[in-house]
Amino acid sequence: MNFDKELDARGLNCPLPILRAKKALAELTAGQTLRILATDPGSVKDFQAFAKQTGNELLSSAEKNKEFEFFIKRK
Amino acid sequence: MGATPEIAVIDDLIRQRLDEILPQKLQEIQESKTPSMAIIATKGTLDWAYPPFILASTAAALGWDVTIFFTFYGLQLVKKDVSDLKVSPLGNPGMPMKMPFGPDWFKSINWNIPNVIQAGIPGFETVATKLMQQTIANNGVAKIEELRELSQEAGVKFVVCQMTVELFGFNHEDFVDGMDYVGAASFLPVAQTADVTLFI
Numbered sequence: 408m409n410f411d412k413e414l415d416a417r418g419l420n421c422p423l424p425i426l427r428a429k430k431a432l433a434e435l436t437a438g439q440t441l442r443i444l445a446t447d448p449g450s451v452k453d454f455q456a457f458a459k460q461t462g463n464e465l466l467s468s469a470e471k472n473k474e475f476e477f478f479i480k481r482k
Numbered sequence: 483m484g485a486t487p488e489i490a491v492i493d494d495l496i497r498q499r500l501d502e503i504l505p506q507k508l509q510e511i512q513e514s515k516t517p518s519m520a521i522i523a524t525k526g527t528l529d530w531a532y533p534p535f536i537l538a539s540t541a542a543a544l545g546w547d548v549t550i551f552f553t554f555y556g557l558q559l560v561k562k563d564v565s566d567l568k569v570s571p572l573g574n575p576g577m578p579m580k581m582p583f584g585p586d587w588f589k590s591i592n593w594n595i596p597n598v599i600q601a602g603i604p605g606f607e608t609v610a611t612k613l614m615q616q617t618i619a620n621n622g623v624a625k626i627e628e629l630r631e632l633s634q635e636a637g638v639k640f641v642v643c644q645m646t647v648e649l650f651g652f653n654h655e656d657f658v659d660g661m662d663y664v665g666a667a668s669f670l671p672v673a674q675t676a677d678v679t680l681f682i
Contacts, residue, residue, distance in 0.1 A: 420622040422540040426632050429543035447622075460544040 408467065408478050410442035411435055417446045417474065424450045425457055428479065432463060435481045440466065443477040450475055518547040520669070520676035526555030528567040528614060528626070529577075533682050534559065535629035541678075542636035549676070550633075551669045553643035556682075557650060560640060560657045564626050568611045572600045582616040634660065641669060 414431045416424035424445045431441050443454070451468060454477050458465035466478040519541050523534040534556075538548045552560050558567060571577045579593040600606050618625070624632075634640065644663040647654070654663065662668075673679045 418622045420624075422536050422543070422629075423622070423624050425543050426539055426624075429636075457544065 408442075409440065410478060411439040413442045413444070415444050416450070417444050419445070420447050421449050421453065425453055428454070428457070429461075432479065432481050437481055439481050441479045441481065443475075443479065445475045445477070446473065447475075450477075454479070516545065516547055517541075517678070518676045519549070519678040519680070520673040521548070521550045521679075522669075522673075522681045523550050523552050523556035523559055524554045525682060526558030526567070528569040528611060530682065531559050531564070531567055531626045532623075532629070534680075535626060535633055537680065538638045539629050539633040539636060542633060542638050547639075548633075548637075549639040549641060549669075549672050551641050551643065551664075551672075553646050557642065557646055557652060557657075559626070559630070560642060560661060562656065562658055564630070567626060568607050569614045570607050571595070571610050572597060572607070579610075580617075582613055582620050630658075634658070641672075 412431055412435055414427055416427055419427070424443065424447055428441065428443055431443075435441060447453075451470070454465055454468060457463070458479060462482040464480040464482070466480055467476075469476045519537070521534050521538060525531070534550055538550055541548045558564070569577075571579055579595060580591065581589055581593075583589070640658070640661040642657065642661050642663050644665060647663065
């Protein structure tokens with residue numbers, strides 16, 4: 408999937424992946440996509456809730472080798 | 483009730499119409515409202531510094547309006563320098579005492595040290611705090627300074643209880659900038675209209 412910016416949140420724990428993602432999204436323009444890598448297992452549910460609350464669209468959420476990859480499109 | 487037949491008919495119509503349009507109207511109001519949270523932070527230790535700042539910074543990231551009212555020992559959390567926040571395992575049976583270094587078998591040992599021994603060893607809290615700080619770093623958990631900064635950056639409003647500032651002999655210069663010094667009468671109306679109110 409194409410993306411405009413990447414955030415490496417691996418090794419970070421709650422709530423840092425969300426806080427960093429929020430900041431990274433603020434640097435994008437509407438319609439651009441952020442790719443996030445994380446290792447916090449709680450981040451799967453957290454990014455779903457974050458997307459629902461903020462209106463930014465969670466395009467995909469996947470797990471591979473205990474790493475999580477999210478694509479979020481800025482509102 | 484004494485309603486005339488005409489009024490009874492009108493009342494019925496109104497009820498029927500309200501049933502039809504009210505749920506959608508309420509949902510619209512709910513969705514257009516910015517959620518808000520008011521937290522009272524009363525604890526001044528390294529461990530209890532986390533809940534207010536984690537919740538405040540996260541809520542702000544979700545777009546909520548957040549206010550934290552710092553009072554009593556919570557004043558420690560808004561001092562310019564929070565590097566001296568300590569954690570105490572003394573009288574805290576819920577706190578696992580594990581080492582943040584060494585091989586896995588060593589790290590998994592829970593050091594069950596009796597209170598009387600903890601209390602008798604000078605510097606026990608300082609050592610426990612150092613170990614906690616190392617554990618925090620090992621787990622990729624943010625430092626309090628960072629969460630506090632992110633909270634302020636994201637527009638979390640910090641208000642401070644002026645009475646306890648005086649009670650404990652602090653000065654405004656001891657604290658970070660950008661805070662209001664107020665009393666209970668200023669905080670309560672904020673809490674009244676908040677969707678979430680927490681006492682920590």
